[in-house]
Amino acid sequence: MASPYNDNAKQRASRARQVISGSDIRPPSSASYPGSPQRYVSYEEEGAMSSPQWIYLGILAALLALAIILYLVFGGGVSSVFFFLLALALFCGWFVF
Numbered sequence: 001m002a003s004p005y006n007d008n009a010k011q012r013a014s015r016a017r018q019v020i021s022g023s024d025i026r027p028p029s030s031a032s033y034p035g036s037p038q039r040y041v042s043y044e045e046e047g048a049m050s051s052p053q054w055i056y057l058g059i060l061a062a063l064l065a066l067a068i069i070l071y072l073v074f075g076g077g078v079s080s081v082f083f084f085l086l087a088l089a090l091f092c093g094w095f096v097f
Contacts, residue, residue, distance in 0.1 A: 053097065060089055 049057075067082035 056089075056093070060086065060093075063089060 063082060063086045067079045067086055070082060071079035
């Protein structure tokens with residue numbers, strides 16, 4: 001014969017495993033929070049590129065601009081270092097994108 005304690009434990013365990021669907025969950029009524037305005041949360045749409053990818057593209061643009069300016073001012077010798085860094089950064093783009 002099962003004890004009442006085991007039956008109670010089984011009922012609590014089955015309630016703990018119960019899955020609640022989204023339609024079963026109701027938002028709190030405004031009456032439960034008197035004086036509080038209704039607030040709705042809007043989520044930002046995901047863009048084509050994430051924030052680290054934009055930073056990566058900004059670094060690439062800065063390296064390109066610096067390399068071109070150095071090429072125009074000092075010639076190819078000085079700017080070749082920055083063009084090499086730009087090439088390495090473009091190669092690392094496979095990991096970013």
